[in-house]
Amino acid sequence: MSGGAKAWFQSWLRKWNGPxxxxxxxxxxxxxxxxxxxxxxxxxxxxxxxxxxxxxxxxLLSGSSEEREKAVIDWKEFFKTNYRLMNDRERADTIxxxxxxxxxxxxxxxxxxxxxxxxNVLYGYAFNLSKCKGYRECIRACIQENNQDRASNMQxxxxxxxxxxxxxxxxxxxxxxxxxxxxxxxxxxxxxxxxDNPPCVRVCPTGATWKEQDGIVVIDYDWCIGCRYxxxxxxxxxxxxxxxxxxxxxxxxNPNQHYLGNRLRKKGVMEKCTYCIQRTRQGxxxxxxxxxxxxxxxxxxxxxxxxEIRYILAHKKVFRLKxxxxxxxxxxxxxx
Amino acid sequence: MTIQFxxxxxxxxxxxxxxxxxxxMEKIERAAPxxxxxxxxxxxxxxSVLSRQDKLAHFPCRGCHTDGFNLSAAAKRPQERRSHWDVxxxxxxxxxxxxxxxxxxxxxxxxxxxxxEAVSFDEPSAVCRSCHFxxxxxxxxxxxxxxxxxxxxxxxxxxxxxxHNPHRPAFQKRWPVTYPSVPRRxx
Amino acid sequence: xxxxxxxxxxxxxREATSGGRKYHLWMGALTLVMLTGAYAYSIQFRxxxxxxxxxxxxxxxxxxxxxxxxxxxxxxxVMLVMPAYILHDVDFKRAVMLGEGVAVSAVVxxxxxxxxxxxxxxxxxxxIPVIGYFNWPQSMLTWDVIVLNGYLALNLLIPFYxxxxxxxxRDPNPxxxxxxxxxxxxxAVSIHLVTAFLYAGLVARPFWNSALMGPRFxxxxxxxxxxxxxxxxxxxxxQTSFAIEDTTIxxxxxxxxxxxxxxxxxxxxxxxxEFYWPSEHSASAVYLFFGHHGHHALxxxxxxxIAMNVVATGIMTVHSARRCHHLxxxxxxxxxxxxxIEKGMGLIVPGFIPSPLGELVExxxxxxxxxxxxxxxxxxxxxxxxxxxxxLPIELGRLRAPGTNR
Numbered sequence: 001m002s003g004g005a006k007a008w009f010q011s012w013l014r015k016w017n018g019p020x021x022x023x024x025x026x027x028x029x030x031x032x033x034x035x036x037x038x039x040x041x042x043x044x045x046x047x048x049x050x051x052x053x054x055x056x057x058x059x060l061l062s063g064s065s066e067e068r069e070k071a072v073i074d075w076k077e078f079f080k081t082n083y084r085l086m087n088d089r090e091r092a093d094t095i096x097x098x099x100x101x102x103x104x105x106x107x108x109x110x111x112x113x114x115x116x117x118x119x120n121v122l123y124g125y126a127f128n129l130s131k132c133k134g135y136r137e138c139i140r141a142c143i144q145e146n147n148q149d150r151a152s153n154m155q156x157x158x159x160x161x162x163x164x165x166x167x168x169x170x171x172x173x174x175x176x177x178x179x180x181x182x183x184x185x186x187x188x189x190x191x192x193x194x195x196d197n198p199p200c201v202r203v204c205p206t207g208a209t210w211k212e213q214d215g216i217v218v219i220d221y222d223w224c225i226g227c228r229y230x231x232x233x234x235x236x237x238x239x240x241x242x243x244x245x246x247x248x249x250x251x252x253x254n255p256n257q258h259y260l261g262n263r264l265r266k267k268g269v270m271e272k273c274t275y276c277i278q279r280t281r282q283g284x285x286x287x288x289x290x291x292x293x294x295x296x297x298x299x300x301x302x303x304x305x306x307x308e309i310r311y312i313l314a315h316k317k318v319f320r321l322k323x324x325x326x327x328x329x330x331x332x333x334x335x336x
Numbered sequence: 337m338t339i340q341f342x343x344x345x346x347x348x349x350x351x352x353x354x355x356x357x358x359x360x361m362e363k364i365e366r367a368a369p370x371x372x373x374x375x376x377x378x379x380x381x382x383x384s385v386l387s388r389q390d391k392l393a394h395f396p397c398r399g400c401h402t403d404g405f406n407l408s409a410a411a412k413r414p415q416e417r418r419s420h421w422d423v424x425x426x427x428x429x430x431x432x433x434x435x436x437x438x439x440x441x442x443x444x445x446x447x448x449x450x451x452x453e454a455v456s457f458d459e460p461s462a463v464c465r466s467c468h469f470x471x472x473x474x475x476x477x478x479x480x481x482x483x484x485x486x487x488x489x490x491x492x493x494x495x496x497x498x499x500h501n502p503h504r505p506a507f508q509k510r511w512p513v514t515y516p517s518v519p520r521r522x523x
Numbered sequence: 524x525x526x527x528x529x530x531x532x533x534x535x536x537r538e539a540t541s542g543g544r545k546y547h548l549w550m551g552a553l554t555l556v557m558l559t560g561a562y563a564y565s566i567q568f569r570x571x572x573x574x575x576x577x578x579x580x581x582x583x584x585x586x587x588x589x590x591x592x593x594x595x596x597x598x599x600x601v602m603l604v605m606p607a608y609i610l611h612d613v614d615f616k617r618a619v620m621l622g623e624g625v626a627v628s629a630v631v632x633x634x635x636x637x638x639x640x641x642x643x644x645x646x647x648x649x650x651i652p653v654i655g656y657f658n659w660p661q662s663m664l665t666w667d668v669i670v671l672n673g674y675l676a677l678n679l680l681i682p683f684y685x686x687x688x689x690x691x692x693r694d695p696n697p698x699x700x701x702x703x704x705x706x707x708x709x710x711a712v713s714i715h716l717v718t719a720f721l722y723a724g725l726v727a728r729p730f731w732n733s734a735l736m737g738p739r740f741x742x743x744x745x746x747x748x749x750x751x752x753x754x755x756x757x758x759x760x761x762q763t764s765f766a767i768e769d770t771t772i773x774x775x776x777x778x779x780x781x782x783x784x785x786x787x788x789x790x791x792x793x794x795x796x797e798f799y800w801p802s803e804h805s806a807s808a809v810y811l812f813f814g815h816h817g818h819h820a821l822x823x824x825x826x827x828x829i830a831m832n833v834v835a836t837g838i839m840t841v842h843s844a845r846r847c848h849h850l851x852x853x854x855x856x857x858x859x860x861x862x863x864i865e866k867g868m869g870l871i872v873p874g875f876i877p878s879p880l881g882e883l884v885e886x887x888x889x890x891x892x893x894x895x896x897x898x899x900x901x902x903x904x905x906x907x908x909x910x911x912x913x914x915l916p917i918e919l920g921r922l923r924a925p926g927t928n929r
Contacts, residue, residue, distance in 0.1 A: 062674025082649070082656045109886055119648035122364065127481070133507050140515040142732075158880065169881035170803060179509045190880060196360045199726060205664035206649040207656040223656070226572075226642015229664050231582045235727035237880045241582060241642065269569035283488040294507055295482040295499060303368040306382055307487070308478025313361075314370055316479050322879075325726045328360040336474065 021232040070104050073097045080114065082207060083220040083259060094291070099219040101265065104306035110255040115281045117214035121308050123275050123330060124215075124302040125289075126318070127189055130336040131296035134159055141291030142191075145276055146262040147254055149246035156240065157191045157288060158162035169321075171177045192217065192273035193321070193329030200239060207268035207309070209270070214281070215302075215330055216274050218260035226268040235322050236329070237270045275299070302330065381476065383491035386484055386498050389457040397444035405441045428467075438463050438502065460497045473478040527924050531690055534922055535913040542912070545762075551902045551909065554780065560898010563891045572642055575892045580874040580884035585892045586640035588867025589899070591748070593636070593741060594718040599748015600626035601711030602778050604655060608704040614771040620918060621759065622752050623682045624910040626711075629748075630675040632903035639895050663721045670714045677707040687919050691928035697731055706906075715740050722874065729804035730874045733796075739789045745782035747862035750855040755907070756927045757852055762853065765915050772774045776851055780839040787836055791828075810883070811873040824868035831861035844914050 004259045028066050063071070080086070080094055095112045102108040148154040160172030172188065181187065182287075182331050201209050208223040209230060231239045245267040257263040258278035265271050276286035280299070291296040300309035309332075312318065316334040323329075357367075364489045389395055400419070427433060440448035440455075450466040465472035474480035475493070482499065484492035496502075542550075567574050577584045603622035606612035613844075638644050649655040650668060659665040665738045681703055688695035719740040722731035753775050760767045797808035811821050835858035838844045845851055888896075916922035 078645075083658070120368075122367075126479075127777055134512055135510065136512040136514075140513045143515050160880070164575075168803060169879070170806065170877070172881055174882065177512065177514075180512050181509065196363075202661045203664065203725075205658050205662045205668065207658040208649070223646070223649055224643065225646045227637075227640070228582045228642070228663065229662070229721075231579070232722075232875070233725050233727055235879045237580075237878045240785075242571070243570040243575075243577070243579075245361075267573075270642075280487070283486050285483060285485060285487055289483070290485060292482070293499070295480065295494070298478060298483065300478075300483075300487045301362045304489075305368050305371040306489070308483060308491075310370065311477035312370075312479045315477055316474075327726075330360070334479070336470075336479070 026183050028069055030071070030206060030235045039292060055232075062193075070101070072220075073104075076222070077101070077222065077271055078223065084207070084210060091259070098259075098263065106250060106333065108250055108253055110253070110254070110257050110263070113256075113281075115258065115277060115278075117212050117216075118281060119303075120141075122302040123194065123213045123280060123302060124313075125275065125286075125293070125331045126298040126309055126312045127331065127333050128296045128336065129186055129188060129333055131294045132187040132189060132292075133294050134161055134176065134182070135293060136292070137291045137293055138189065138297065141287040142273070144252070145254055145279070145287035146273075147246075147248050147257075148240075148271075149244075149265075150243060150249070151247045152243065154240050154246075154271075156188055156238070158178060158237075160188045160190065161185050162188055165183035174324050188333070189288075190238070190321070191331075192275075193195060193236055193319045193327075194273075194275060194329035196328035199233040199235065199325075199327060203229045203233040205229065214262075214276075216260075218274055218277065219270055219272060220260070221263070221265050221269045221271065224269040226270070230270060235327060237323050239270050242267045242269055242271065361396050382489075383493050385458070385461070385495045387458050388460065388495050388497055392457060395445075395457070403446040405439075405444055426506075427502065457497075457511050458495070460495055460502065464496045464502075527691055528687075530924050531687060534690075534924075538916060538922065540913050544642065546912075550905065553905045553908070557898050557905065558899035560895050560901065563894035564900065567639075567891055568644075570779045572640075572665055574889060576886055576888045578884055578886070580878050580882060581886035583640070583871055583875065584886055585867065585888045585896050586636045588871040589863075589896055590633050590636040590640070590867040591718060591871060592863050593633045593903075594671070595715055595744025595862075596742045596748040596751055597629035597633065597678075598711045598741070599627045599713040599752070600629075600678065601708050602745055602749050603752065603775075604704060604711070605708050606774075608701060609708070612774075614768055614774055616641060616811050617765075617767060617918075618752065618756055618771050618775070620686070620914045621911060623678045623754055624907050624914065625748070625752050625755065626678045627675065627682075627905040627910060628907040630671055630678070631906050632726065632899050633671060634675075634900040635902060636896075639899065663724055665669045666717045667714075667721055670710065670717050674707070674710050674714050677703060677710055681707065683915070686914055687918050689920075690922065691924050712741065715744050717774075721869075727879050728874045730807035731870075733793070735789060735793060739786065739793070742786040742789055742922075743865065744783050746779050746786055747859050749779045749782070750791065750859045753779065754859070755851065755911075757848070759911065759915070763915060765919060772851075773846065776839065776845050776855075779858065780836070780845060780857065783832070783836040783839060786862075787832060790832070806877050806881075806922075807873045810876050811869065816883055818883050818885055820887065821868055821873055821876075824864050828861045828864035828869055831857040832865070834859060 005163055026328045038237045076095060077094070080090065083091070086094070091114050095114060098112055099110055102110050136159055139155050139159065142148070142157050143150075143155065146156065148156070158174040160169075160174050161182060162172045162185060163181075164186060176182070194211075194217050196211075196215065198211055201211055204210075206223060206225055207226070207229060209217060209219045211217050226241070228241055231241060237265055242265055248264065248266050253264070254262060256278055258274075259280070261274045261277035276284075276288075280286055285299050286297075298308050298312060300307035302309060302313075304310065312334055313332065317333045318332040319336055320329045393399075425433075425435070437450070438447050440446040443454060445457075447457060447460060447463045449455055449463055455462045458497075461472060461475065471480050475496070481496075482494040483493060484494070575584060600622040603615050603619045607615040607619035630637050640649070641647065650657060650665075652659075657665055659669070681700055684700050685695045716737045716802040719737040722728070723733060723736035753772060756772065756775070759765055786832055793808075794812075798812075801809060806815060809815050810818065811825050814822055835854040838854040839858075845854075872886050876885065
């Protein structure tokens with residue numbers, strides 16, 4: 001490559017890597033939102049250019065030592081394998097790279113865990129329809145805990161306001177905004193039900209999503225190719241796609257993360273509720289269950305006969321959504 | 337033709353993976369058979385509850401109410417009720433309950449059950465169950481109330497009065513939470 | 524032999540890059556559309572799929588619609604291959620090269636549409652067996668990857684072998700290629716069935732979760748694909764000296780007619796099932812045909828499609844009308860467009876509306892999506908033109924390897 005061509009190539013690369021999304025952004029009607037979102041980041045651009053960096057080890061040859069380090073990280077990250085196929089050493093390496101990457105790119109100190117499933121544990125969730133009042137405290141806790149994209153207002157949980165007298169999915173309204181509970185209505189929360197027989201897992205062409213031993217359906221965000229087949233396959237509309245680079249302001253990032261849980265995502269990959277894998281594998285409750293002010297949410301170990309969830313299954317009349325599909329959700333509804 | 341034959345054969349294998357002949361509940365039962373749960377009235381409780389006494393602003397009550405409380409005498413001096421001016425009893429009709437239904441007038445540091453037995457503020461469920469026996473049963477098992485922070489044993493549950501204001505136990509109407517900075521937008 | 528291959532490639536390149544003013548205008552126009560598409564795609568690649576009209580509710584749109592439709596077009600090449608190579612039907616033999624050209628360009632477009640729809644196309648290598656993680660046989664998408672690439676290879680290799688033999692002035696050896704032809708016939712059926720199973724296997728979407736999906740895909744494909752081939756033949760007939768017999772057109776139009784009739788019957792079956800007793804599972808069909816809760820975006824599309832479908836099938840059903848080329852060609856255009864709408868705005872998009880939780884969010888493609896889609900169609904036409912441009916002179920005997928007898 002001649003000197004001039006190289007200089008041109010580098011300036012082109014910089015354009016792609018630039019914090020404002022580069023040229024052409026002004027052509028888009030949606031670019032305003034993106035700019036605002038990036039302002040929220042306080043100038044620290046997310047990894048929008050990581051893709052191109054991975055292809056172009058130009059920064060390896062020139063640039064500051066930090067740029068070189070970033071390029072090496074991006075290169076190695078791009079060629080790492082599926083999380084399930086990694087050995088412990090490879091897992092430790094990628095954690096180290098990711099933590100360093102956030103430090104370099106956003107000056108963020110995060111702690112990413114790779115904690116595996118606990119023995120003899122199968123997570124289950126119960127939702128008391130008589131108790132939910134539609135306050136949506138769970139949604140806020142979920143967003144804060146799981147570092148969801150703020151710009152698109154991504155939410156894993158949906159609370160449906162349903163008129164008394166109907167259980168039909170069509171009768172629900174998840175966009176209500178008025179004082180709650182509304183007269184003559186009840187509230188039904190949905191999220192990923194961590195099916196025991198998950199259709200999303202079967203359809204994934206790259207095996208980027210799977211069911212862990214403790215029953216949680218997880219996604220390897222770095223392995224997902226973004227075909228969205230799982231999104232079409234989910235009967236509970238539980239999966240979300242990052243249509244743009246997700247934005248979370250530095251001061252709002254939850255630094256306690258899990259590789260398969262709430263670590264920062266990138267554009268073009270799927271994500272979903274993981275029953276807060278980063279919390280539950282430490283014995284804590286999912287953020288939604290902890291935040292619920294009415295006690296409508298109960299979480300526990302299905303393999304522990306003394307657990308609350310087992311009591312509910314044994315003593316209350318429970319049902320699951322679309323049980324006829326044989327998806328075996330591990331999320332039960334019940335009433336007082 | 338051969339391709340399609342094998343395709344169908346393979347699909348059949350995918351569809352009927354041996355794992356799914358057993359339902360989830362069967363699997364759970366097989367892995368961890370349900371133990372006989374202790375009866376609600378056996379007095380055995382497999383969890384502890386959050387303390388309540390330390391959350392009370394005026395506790396100990398006997399700081400003022402040094403020697404019990406005389407309701408009929410107090411009724412004659414209504415101006416002295418101002419120390420508890422904010423308490424409005426919206427729990428049950430007045431002909432069903434009064435302050436004395438729960439508060440032990442002989443010793444205001446305690447509550448009393450309906451058989452007159454004194455109960456600590458840390459154990460309000462003993463009082464509530466007098467009427468709310470079904471809720472108490474659910475709470476004892478785990479179908480009512482809230483777990484505290486963890487799903488693992490040792491289990492800690494919220495007290496009745498952690499969530500319910502005993503003077504006004506129903507949850508109130510209010511606006512739902514919005515998050516993040518874009519209100520009224522639920523995609 | 525290797526030298527002949529180099530001559531072949533050189534001659535092919537020369538044929539593809541030389542031509543009259545009309546030809547250059549055509550290729551120039553295609554290139555312009557392709558460049559616009561590439562520009563639109565560069566924006567999409569940088570900003571993410573958020574620049575499209577797709578949302579978490581309607582998560583597949585124009586790209587996957589076109590992909591589905593084009594798999595059918597590709598599969599339809601078999602309608603020509605089978606009689607030509609196996610039954611030695613002389614009429615079809617003249618057209619078959621073009622049919623396979625259509626198949627190749629359609630599969631190329633399919634692959635482009637899938638790439639355009641992916642959130643992380645640069646991570647596409649995760650799909651490659653051994654170095655990636657190929658979730659076969661569980662995922663129907665992996666089946667599709669296999670059958671599409673296999674079909675592309677078959678449809679490149681068979682015509683290449685025949686053309687190359689003719690180029691060397693030899694007769695192709697049937698024992699060498701006929702087994703592959705037979706394979707490709709079954710392969711063609713399977714690419715469209717597998718693509719139908721891609722949707723039919725989703726219990727989450729009752730609109731797709733139907734056994735009729737596969738057969739209906741085949742019927743509509745065997746109407747739309749040959750319709751396109753017939754139109755291509757008509758253009759080639761009028762623009763080049765490549766002789767296409769009337770009987771070829773007649774046979775082809777009969778194939779189209781039967782397929783279109785079967786497709787209409789199946790449409791009737793679906794409509795009956797959805798509307799004789801509309802259940803909650805019929806919500807998508809209700810939305811598609813009549814609108815639901817005040818949302819009507821797809822109604823004009825589907826009724827246009829049905830009207831075109833009925834008119835075209837009607838024209839073709841009448842023998843005298845079908846034989847009249849002034850009626851046949853417009854009928855083919857109508858049928859092709861009708862089935863294109865039916866597979867996209869009439870099948871893929873309504874499958875997502877309402878969502879599995881009953882929420883109704885509509886879909887409208889953005890200019891970026893439209894530009895990328897047009898760009899990919901231009902790519903397909905470009906590939907097809909080049910293939911025809913090379914194949915025709917060889918088949919006409921004009922182009923032969925140096926040193927072979929003319």
